[in-house]
Amino acid sequence: MLKFRLLLFLAIFMNIVIIGSQWGDEGKGKIVDYLSEKAEITVRFQGGNNAGHTVIIGSDIFKLHHIPSGICQNKICVLGNGVVINLPFLITEIKQLQEKGLSVKDKLFISEKAHIITQKHQDIDKKQEENRSNKVGTTGKGIGPCYTDKVSRFGVRMIDFINNKDLIPEYSQYYDLIKSFIIDTTYFLNKAIREGKNIIFEGAQGTFLDIDHGTYPYVTSSNTISSAACTGSGIAPKHINKVIGILKAYTTRVGNGPFPCELNNDIGEFLVNEGKEFGTTTGRKRRCGWLDLFMANYAVDINGIDYWVITKLDVLNKLEEINVCIGYEYENKKLISYPSLANILENVKPIYKKFNGWKTSLENCKTFKDLPIEAKEYLNFIQEFTNIPIAIVSIGPERNQNIVLKDIWS
Numbered sequence: 169m170l171k172f173r174l175l176l177f178l179a180i181f182m183n184i185v186i187i188g189s190q191w192g193d194e195g196k197g198k199i200v201d202y203l204s205e206k207a208e209i210t211v212r213f214q215g216g217n218n219a220g221h222t223v224i225i226g227s228d229i230f231k232l233h234h235i236p237s238g239i240c241q242n243k244i245c246v247l248g249n250g251v252v253i254n255l256p257f258l259i260t261e262i263k264q265l266q267e268k269g270l271s272v273k274d275k276l277f278i279s280e281k282a283h284i285i286t287q288k289h290q291d292i293d294k295k296q297e298e299n300r301s302n303k304v305g306t307t308g309k310g311i312g313p314c315y316t317d318k319v320s321r322f323g324v325r326m327i328d329f330i331n332n333k334d335l336i337p338e339y340s341q342y343y344d345l346i347k348s349f350i351i352d353t354t355y356f357l358n359k360a361i362r363e364g365k366n367i368i369f370e371g372a373q374g375t376f377l378d379i380d381h382g383t384y385p386y387v388t389s390s391n392t393i394s395s396a397a398c399t400g401s402g403i404a405p406k407h408i409n410k411v412i413g414i415l416k417a418y419t420t421r422v423g424n425g426p427f428p429c430e431l432n433n434d435i436g437e438f439l440v441n442e443g444k445e446f447g448t449t450t451g452r453k454r455r456c457g458w459l460d461l462f463m464a465n466y467a468v469d470i471n472g473i474d475y476w477v478i479t480k481l482d483v484l485n486k487l488e489e490i491n492v493c494i495g496y497e498y499e500n501k502k503l504i505s506y507p508s509l510a511n512i513l514e515n516v517k518p519i520y521k522k523f524n525g526w527k528t529s530l531e532n533c534k535t536f537k538d539l540p541i542e543a544k545e546y547l548n549f550i551q552e553f554t555n556i557p558i559a560i561v562s563i564g565p566e567r568n569q570n571i572v573l574k575d576i577w578s
């Protein structure tokens with residue numbers, strides 16, 4: 169037995185959590201797709217079709233809302249118990265993937281404990297948003313009301329629907345198709361861990377949209393941080409080997425709420441256009457601003473980030489000068505921790521460090537050494553200030569437009 173355990177330990181297998189370190193839209197889809205080449209399973213553990221993960225492979229663009237990005241590498245995909253699911257939306261997504269030659273047959277497994285988003289949830293979401301004085305700017309997908317029903321114990325789980333399709337008559341037409349995907353994913357994932365399979369847990373949204381630790385009340389309705397991978401899929405914390413924080417080289421936010429480093433000027437507009445910053449789910453224009461390392465350090469603490477993946481560095485290529493936020497001042501005092509009051513966050517003054525832009529394309533850079541000196545300075549500063557090494561720098565939307573500094577799987 170001891171020998172068997174030792175063998176299992178020596179065979180390198182790993183469970184990795186991928187987390188958005190800002191307000192979502194950091195480019196998690198592309199990185200999960202890239203990393204899932206060496207994974208057997210990818211798992212979504214929270215959120216619903218408010219998420220929009222984009223994977224670009226040649227001329228094919230996959231916009232995934234429910235299904236984990238590992239599907240683009242033909243990997244097994246799991247929707248864990250922490251996810252909330254819109255059945256017609258999921259079925260449309262499955263069909264769209266099929267049209268692009270990707271079948272989910274024998275590859276998609278949905279937790280019997282996942283809750284179902286109904287039309288009622290979507291109607292309430294829209295109505296609540298209309299009546300709220302502090303508008304959150306939700307995606308209108310019924311996410312909040314579905315989680316509210318879950319916590320109030322009025323929710324309908326997949327297993328409840330499978331046992332009685334009359335619980336949601338509007339969805340009875342999907343019963344036969346959906347039934348084939350429903351399993352006990354907690355058992356499935358723990359068995360996979362025992363068998364030494366590599367698993368990626370794909371976070372949705374981002375750290376600062378977390379219901380507990382985000383910029384409340386301008387947040388989503390689930391825990392978006394690394395520890396949610398455990399509660400949202402039924403695996404134990406000891407099985408998480410690495411946490412990867414995805415950090416966009418600048419900051420964006422879609423929806424309302426405080427954004428200390430927001431740029432309401434030409435540079436902000438430049439980032440919107442250069443970075444194609446329009447929501448994958450709602451098409452809304454994203455608000456853009458400088459990279460905020462005060463936020464990043466908070467994300468490091470609450471997620472236990474081991475490595476950064478820096479995305480969209482190429483979007484900064486044409487800038488003369490780049491600022492990075494290294495702290496906040498409030499009422500003439502430097503803050504030591506991230507404020508919990510939206511009111512304070514709205515009135516903080518970011519402290520910036522200036523960097524020279526590199527003003528050249530990064531297209532031909534294959535290694536860190538190939539990067540212009542100014543880009544290296546920018547990246548080195550991120551590592552030093554946060555005390556977290558960078559594993560990958562993404563320099564374009566395509567699957568392989570990456571500079572790899574460290575093999576995350578080793």
Ligand code: IMP
Nearest residue numbers: 192218219220305306307387388422423
């Ligand atoms: P909800 O998740 O639809 O309730 O929206 C709550 C807030 O989270 C709004 O500000 C949304 O714009 C934001 N949000 C939800 N999902 C995403 C996402 O996947 N990316 C970025 N923002 C999101």
